[in-house]
Amino acid sequence: xxxxxxxxxxxxxxxxxxxxxxxxxxxxxxxxxxxxxxxxxxxxxxxxxxxxxxxxxxxxxxxxxxxxxxxxxxxxxxxxxxxxxxxxxxxxxxxxxxxxxxxxxxxxxxxxxxxxxxxxxxxxxxxxxxxxxxxxxxxxxxxxxxxxxxxxxxxxxxxxxxxxxxxxxxxxxxxxxxxxxxxxxxxxxxxxxxxxxxxxxxxxxxxxxxxxxxxxxxxxxxxxxxxxxxxxxxxxxxxxxxxxxxxxxxxxxxxxxxxxxxxxxxxxxxxxxxxxxxxxxxxxxxxxxxxxxxxxxxxxxxxxxxxxxxxxxxxxxxxxxxxx
Amino acid sequence: xxxxxxxxxxxxxxxxxxxxxxxxxxxxxxxxxxxxxxxxxxxxxxxxxxxxxxxxxxxxxxxxxxxxxxxxxxxxxxxxxxxxxxxxxxxxxxxxxxxxxxxxxxxxxxxxxxxxxxxxxxxxxxxxxxxxxxxxxxxxxxxxxxxxxxxxxxxxxxxxxxxxxxxxxxxxxxxxxxxxxxxxxxxxxxxxxxxxxxxxxxxxxxxxxxxxxxxxxxxxxxxxxxxxxxxxxxxxxxxxxxxxxxxxxxxxxxxxxxxxxxxxxxxx
Numbered sequence: 001x002x003x004x005x006x007x008x009x010x011x012x013x014x015x016x017x018x019x020x021x022x023x024x025x026x027x028x029x030x031x032x033x034x035x036x037x038x039x040x041x042x043x044x045x046x047x048x049x050x051x052x053x054x055x056x057x058x059x060x061x062x063x064x065x066x067x068x069x070x071x072x073x074x075x076x077x078x079x080x081x082x083x084x085x086x087x088x089x090x091x092x093x094x095x096x097x098x099x100x101x102x103x104x105x106x107x108x109x110x111x112x113x114x115x116x117x118x119x120x121x122x123x124x125x126x127x128x129x130x131x132x133x134x135x136x137x138x139x140x141x142x143x144x145x146x147x148x149x150x151x152x153x154x155x156x157x158x159x160x161x162x163x164x165x166x167x168x169x170x171x172x173x174x175x176x177x178x179x180x181x182x183x184x185x186x187x188x189x190x191x192x193x194x195x196x197x198x199x200x201x202x203x204x205x206x207x208x209x210x211x212x213x214x215x216x217x218x219x220x221x222x223x224x225x226x227x228x229x230x231x232x233x234x235x236x237x238x239x240x241x242x243x244x245x246x247x248x249x250x251x252x253x254x255x256x257x258x259x260x261x262x263x264x265x266x267x268x269x270x271x272x273x274x275x276x277x278x279x280x281x282x283x284x285x286x287x288x289x290x291x292x293x294x295x296x297x298x299x300x301x302x303x304x305x306x307x308x309x310x311x312x313x314x315x316x317x318x319x320x321x322x323x324x
Numbered sequence: 325x326x327x328x329x330x331x332x333x334x335x336x337x338x339x340x341x342x343x344x345x346x347x348x349x350x351x352x353x354x355x356x357x358x359x360x361x362x363x364x365x366x367x368x369x370x371x372x373x374x375x376x377x378x379x380x381x382x383x384x385x386x387x388x389x390x391x392x393x394x395x396x397x398x399x400x401x402x403x404x405x406x407x408x409x410x411x412x413x414x415x416x417x418x419x420x421x422x423x424x425x426x427x428x429x430x431x432x433x434x435x436x437x438x439x440x441x442x443x444x445x446x447x448x449x450x451x452x453x454x455x456x457x458x459x460x461x462x463x464x465x466x467x468x469x470x471x472x473x474x475x476x477x478x479x480x481x482x483x484x485x486x487x488x489x490x491x492x493x494x495x496x497x498x499x500x501x502x503x504x505x506x507x508x509x510x511x512x513x514x515x516x517x518x519x520x521x522x523x524x525x526x527x528x529x530x531x532x533x534x535x536x537x538x539x540x541x542x543x544x545x546x547x548x549x550x551x552x553x554x555x556x557x558x559x560x561x562x563x564x565x566x567x568x569x570x571x572x573x574x575x576x577x578x579x580x581x582x583x584x585x586x587x588x589x590x591x592x
Contacts, residue, residue, distance in 0.1 A: 072469065072470060072496075073468050098471070098472060098488075098489040098490050102459070102470075102471040102472070105423065105455075105456040105460050106460070106462065106469065109424070109459075109460055109463040114422075114424075114552050115456060116454070116552055117454065117456070118455070125555075130555060135451065135452050135453060135557070136344065136353055136451055136452075139344045139559065140344070140353070140559050140560070141558055142351075142452075142554050143554070143555045144552050144555065145553045146551075147550055147552055147553060148550075182468065184468040184499050184502065185468045185470055185485075185496050185497070185499075185502060186496060186497050187494050187495070187496050188497050189494060189495035190489075191492045191493050191494065192491045192492040199490065205589055230589065248509065248510060254450070255364070255508055263585065263588045265585070273340075273341045273344075274337065283588075285564075286584065288581075292568075295341065297566040297568075298564070299564060300564065300566045301564055301567065302568070302569060302581070303566045303567070303568055303569070304568065304578065304581045305568060306574060306577070310574060311574070314574065314575060315578050315581060315582055315585075318578055318579050318581075318583075319582050319585065319586070322582055322583065323586075
């Protein structure tokens with residue numbers, strides 16, 4: 001069987017990650033000459049199922065009460081059953097959200113397969129699947145060959161292009177499952193912290209500040225108005241987060257968030273490889289920095305060598321004028 | 325409460341990119357002048373364990389590593405941070421075994437060390453960043469697993485685990501034994517051991533095992549590549565030619581910069 005199976009959780013909906021995952025799945029299935037099948041876990045999966053059906057051959061929805069909300073052990077048991085018995089796949093692809101990362105290696109283990117994560121490219125090489133990913137904090141790139149079947153891969157899904165719609169949508173069926181709830185662990189509280197703001201991972205434009213910003217105030221008085229003007233989300237380097245100038249949830253990099261905006265505007269950020277690991281999939285990076293030799297410029301499409309304190313107020317003026 | 329924390333010794337991830345070299349034939353980074361350090365997420369795990377022990381007023385913390393003989397230094401440092409006992413399984417095979425090999429070796433060592441209520445690992449390592457060892461140890465031991473935890477508390481015989489998610493955070497209740505992987509947050513920054521404690525740690529006992537001692541398939545463990553294999557390793561050459569905006573005055577430069585931004589983001 002050369003089918004490719006993608007696994008999604010209904011809670012995030014048909015977001016950029018789901019679209020990228022479907023795109024990656026479709027291209028791999030075409031390469032292998034197999035079908036693209038999808039499994040959706042969670043309640044209120046109808047609209048996501050309809051969207052996914054338009055780009056895949058078959059969709060299975062598992063929205064039973066026990067699976068309505070993600071619980072690690074129970075969802076893993078259900079996925080093992082869905083992947084193992086119902087759909088013998090060559091590859092199982094997931095996105096790189098918390099839940100997918102948490103269960104992907106265990107899913108591979110139970111299916112007798114091999115897992116690898118954080119993939120930015122997947123392709124077949126003879127019998128095996130090969131996955132490209134960053135290693136050593138973004139300083140190097142590796143191609144990992146998965147030795148066992150199925151290959152279970154979680155992807156940097158947002159950086160994959162969405163698939164084209166198909167003429168006939170795939171059939172949607174509800175999974176017949178013998179669910180074994182496992183109460184050894186249970187999520188008892190869920191808290192969204194972004195308070196209605198779009199998520200950094202979904203942002204099209206990001207305005208980010210580094211150590212050179214010099215303190216918490218300029219984030220508020222200089223960068224925030226600029227971000228508002230651009231409809232951008234705000235972020236920061238590890239140095240700025242560690243200094244306590246901005247919340248740790250703003251951190252971009254190897255030990256922070258990995259983002260894929262169309263424009264990443266790096267202000268007073270040197271561009272250590274640790275930081276670059278978080279923005280390697282950004283479409284365009286632009287930088288404002290006083291040091292012309294700062295590594296950030298080596299990754300930037302365009303830049304300006306000057307003090308951000310002088311640049312940013314002027315930039316707001318110019319952007320406001322251009323937008324009129 | 326018996327706690328086990330896995331520690332991985334890695335090449336210092338803070339070395340600047342210009343000093344970073346790889347051995348393409350071995351498909352490994354060259355150590356060069358870089359130090360070997362304990363993976364930060366593993367230290368976050370140990371710190372979380374130490375704080376948990378302080379909060380519940382006593383627990384035994386065992387640290388375990390699978391790696392080169394030099395990994396002993398990571399374990400000694402952990403003892404200096406006041407872990408209670410340490411064990412090292414020396415790797416005399418593949419220097420970068422796949423995640424399943426790591427998990428099998430560690431799980432075998434854990435079984436040999438006794439029974440644990442809590443097995444902890446870092447969420448990923450700063451070298452290969454596979455992010456699988458904890459989850460696969462859970463499978464090897466037949467335990468549940470919770471990832472990206474930053475705080476552990478004990479409530480009515482259950483563990484209360486706070487963990488970070490893409491959108492915020494969650495609290496899980498877990499009946500021990502359980503495996504957790506630990507991520508960093510402002511509360512679990514690893515403590516710096518006292519110099520005296522570091523020196524004293526070298527006098528403490530430390531269990532050393534070879535792969536043969538664990539009763540596992542040694543040739544498979546040495547090969548370390550039946551789950552996955554690194555087929556290629558290279559340093560990507562993707563420097564972009566940065567266009568520095570031009571102009572006679574700062575005003576003109578910023579004007580040009582603004583126009584480039586609008587080009588990229590489209591009409592807003």
